[in-house]
Amino acid sequence: MFTIAKYEGIQLLRDPLVLLMSTLIPLAACGFIYWSLGSANIALAAVFVPFFMGSFVIYGSSVTTLAARRQNLFLKRLRCTSESSAGIVIGLILTFILLAAAETIGMITVFSILQTPPSNFFLFIVAVTLVLALYVGFGLATAGVTKSPDSAQVTTLPVALGVMGVAFWVAVSGTETLTLLKLALPGGAAAELLLGAWQGTQWQEAAIPLIVTVAWTAIAFVASKFFFKWEPRR
Template identity: 30%
Template sequence: MMVLALAQAELKLLLRNTAVAISALLLPIGVGVFATFNLPDDAGPSAWSMVISIQLLMVLGFTVYFTTTAALAARREDHYLKRLRSGEASDAAILAGLLAPAVVLGLAQLVLLAVISAYLGAPMPANVLPIALALLLGIALCLVGGIATSGRTASSEQAQVTTMPLFFGMIGGVVIGVFSPAGVLLPGGGLAGLVQHAMTGSGPLLPALGSMIGWIVLLSLLAKAWFRWEAR
C-alpha cells in the first residue's frame, strides 16, 4: 500500500512539471511514430527491427531514464526524499513508489506504439523472447542509470544536460550497430541486437545480452556510489 500511495503521489507531481511531462509523454510517441514514416510498404523484418529499436530507445530514454533522473533530483532538492526516509517505509519501497509511474507510463506507450506499428504492417517477431529481454533489461538499465545520474543532477531542469551522455550512448549503439558489430558494446547496441535477433531470427544474441547485463552492473555500482538522499 505504501508503494502504491507513493506512486500515485509521484504521478501527480510528474504531470504538474511541464518539461518532464512533455519529455515523458509526447516526445517518445512522436519520435516513435515518425520513425515509421519513411518505411516502404514492403519493409521486411530487418527494417522494422531498426524502427522498433528506435521506439524502445525513445520510450526508455525519455520516459524511464530522463523521468527517473529528473524526479529523484527534484525530490531530493526539495527534501522530500529525506522526509520519506524518516518514516516507516524502507529505502527499496520509497524508490519503488517513486519510480513506478515512469515504468507504467513507458509500458503504456510501448503498447500504443506496438499497436500503431502492427497497423502499419510490422511483421510478428520470429522470436518473442529477445524482445521481452530487451524490454526488461532496458527498463532495468534506465532505472539504475537514472538513479546514478540523479546523484550528479542538482535539479529537474539540469537533468536535460546530465542525461545526455548515457542517452547519446544509447542512440550511438543503435546507429553504429547498423554498420558495425562493435555497436553492441554501447548500451543501446545491446538493446538493438536483441531486437534484431527477435525480428529476424539472427544477430548478436549473446553479445547483446552480455552487453546489457554489463551496463546494468556498471550503472548499479555507480548508482550505489553516487545516489544521495539529502540535498547538499
C-alpha cells in the same frame, strides 16, 4: 511504495509540460521513425522504440524528479517513514517506468498490426525489459550527481545521447565490422538483441548480446548504488 507512486502520478497529471515530454514527444518521435523507415525496415524502426521511451520517459523524467525531491528535502523526509529505501526510490519513479512500458507495448503493437510482429516474441520482450531497466539504473546513478532539476538538462545529455547514438549506429550499420567495439559500448548489444529478436534470432544465437546487455544493466544499478545520494548536493 504504491502510495508514493500514486502521489507522483497525480503530480505528473498536474504538470502539462512534464506530461507532454513523457508522452507526446516520444510517441511522435517513434511515429516519425516508423514513417521514415517502417515501409523499408520495420525491424529497424522497432529497435528505436524502447530507446526513445527509456531515454525520454524513464531516464530524463526520473533524474529530474529525483533531483527535485532531494533538493526540497522531500526525499530525505521519506526516509523517516516505514518504507524501505528501495521502496521509496521505486515509488518515485514507478509512474515513469509503467508509462514507458505502456507506450512501448502500444507502439510495438501498432507496428505488429501494420506490418509483422517480432519473430522471436519472448526474446524481444526480454530485450525491451533490459533496455528499460538499463535506463532506470542510469537514471538513479545520474540523479546522484545532479544538483537540481535545472541541471538535469545537462547531466542527462551524455548518457541519453551516447546510448541512443550507439544503438542507432549498431542498428543501421550492423555488427559485421568493429564487432567487439559495437557490442561492448552501452546500448550496442541491446540494439543487436532487439534487431535479432524481431528478425527471428534464436536464444542460443543471441547469447553474447544478451549477456552483454545484462552486464551493462547490472553495471548501471551498481553505479546507482554508488552515486545515488539522499542529502542535497552542495
